[in-house]
Amino acid sequence: LLRDAWAGRRPEPRRPSGLTEQVVATFDHAPDPRTGRLLADLVRHLHHFVTANDVTEDEWRHAIDFLTRTGQISSATRQEFVLLSDVLGVSSMVDQLTNSRTPDTTPSAVLGPFYVEGPPEMAQGADISGGLHGTPLWADIRITDLDGAPVPGAVVDVWQSNEDGFYDVQLPDLDGPVLRARLRGDADGRLRFWSILPSEYPIPVDGPVGRLLEAAGRHEYRAPHLHFMITAPGFQRLVTQLFVAGGAYLDSDAVFGVKEALVVDYVPRNGPAPDGRRVDGEWRSLE
Numbered sequence: 001l002l003r004d005a006w007a008g009r010r011p012e013p014r015r016p017s018g019l020t021e022q023v024v025a026t027f028d029h030a031p032d033p034r035t036g037r038l039l040a041d042l043v044r045h046l047h048h049f050v051t052a053n054d055v056t057e058d059e060w061r062h063a064i065d066f067l068t069r070t071g072q073i074s075s076a077t078r079q080e081f082v083l084l085s086d087v088l089g090v091s092s093m094v095d096q097l098t099n100s101r102t103p104d105t106t107p108s109a110v111l112g113p114f115y116v117e118g119p120p121e122m123a124q125g126a127d128i129s130g131g132l133h134g135t136p137l138w139a140d141i142r143i144t145d146l147d148g149a150p151v152p153g154a155v156v157d158v159w160q161s162n163e164d165g166f167y168d169v170q171l172p173d174l175d176g177p178v179l180r181a182r183l184r185g186d187a188d189g190r191l192r193f194w195s196i197l198p199s200e201y202p203i204p205v206d207g208p209v210g211r212l213l214e215a216a217g218r219h220e221y222r223a224p225h226l227h228f229m230i231t232a233p234g235f236q237r238l239v240t241q242l243f244v245a246g247g248a249y250l251d252s253d254a255v256f257g258v259k260e261a262l263v264v265d266y267v268p269r270n271g272p273a274p275d276g277r278r279v280d281g282e283w284r285s286l287e
């Protein structure tokens with residue numbers, strides 16, 4: 001047996017053996033070569049990570065415990081692994097890889113954890129806010145192809161948080177979805193709807209991702225944004241977000257989702273709205 005402790009100093013490890021190459025070689029004949037390549041490279045990076053940092057057994061046990069706890073928060077409305085991928089910038093990196101191949105369009109942005117399949121269908125000009133309190137927002141958006149020609153009949157899912165930064169799925173007292181809708185662009189590619197101005201908000205930090213941000217001394221806030229998922233026959237699907245120019249946390253978004261081209265004016269206005277609706281006090285216009 002070794003005597004207890006190393007007097008506060010761990011000796012240098014011996015050079016690691018050929019273990020990495022031994023494991024990597026086991027993926028040489030994976031039925032799907034892409035899978036084999038990805039697994040081999042993942043093992044290389046993980047081995048490098050533990051050797052370069054001389055990771056202890058305690059630390060590795062802690063890491064496995066962290067991942068286990070992360071996997072335990074997994075439901076239709078809260079997927080902690082997505083959130084982990086988001087705060088580590090991996091979601092954004094994968095998004096940028098895709099996006100780098102589609103220049104000159106409105107850039108895409110990460111989906112995030114709060115998209116719900118099959119949102120309620122609403123008509124052009126509808127109010128998607130469900131009457132929730134907030135600064136009224138009028139959106140008038142044009143969906144075009146790369147030449148600027150209108151794309152008729154697009155299906156557009158929109159979702160956002162309320163004034164306090166909560167999505168409907170986070171609010172226990174609501175019955176049914178609010179601040180999310182499926183709208184249809186008209187024959188001219190135009191899409192109009194009412195909602196409320198989104199605010200900055202904290203991502204959920206009552207789980208392992210919260211502990212990670214704490215350990216890193218990082219804040220949990222996202223810049224205010226509206227989510228869009230746009231599909232049209234013959235076109236690639238676009239998942240994106242439009243950020244509020246002048247909003248908080250644009251420079252330090254907790255999930256690295258902000259792109260310059262997606263920061264747009266939500267113009268302050270007063271008086272009657274374009275559709276004749278009477279609005280008391282200030283409202284905003286997104287065009």
Ligand code: MBD
Pocket residue numbers: 083086110111112113114203222255257
């Ligand atoms: C969100 O609302 C979001 O849009 C992303 C990308 C991550 C966490 C919460």
Ligand code: FE
Pocket residue numbers: 112114225227
């Ligand atoms: Fe969001």
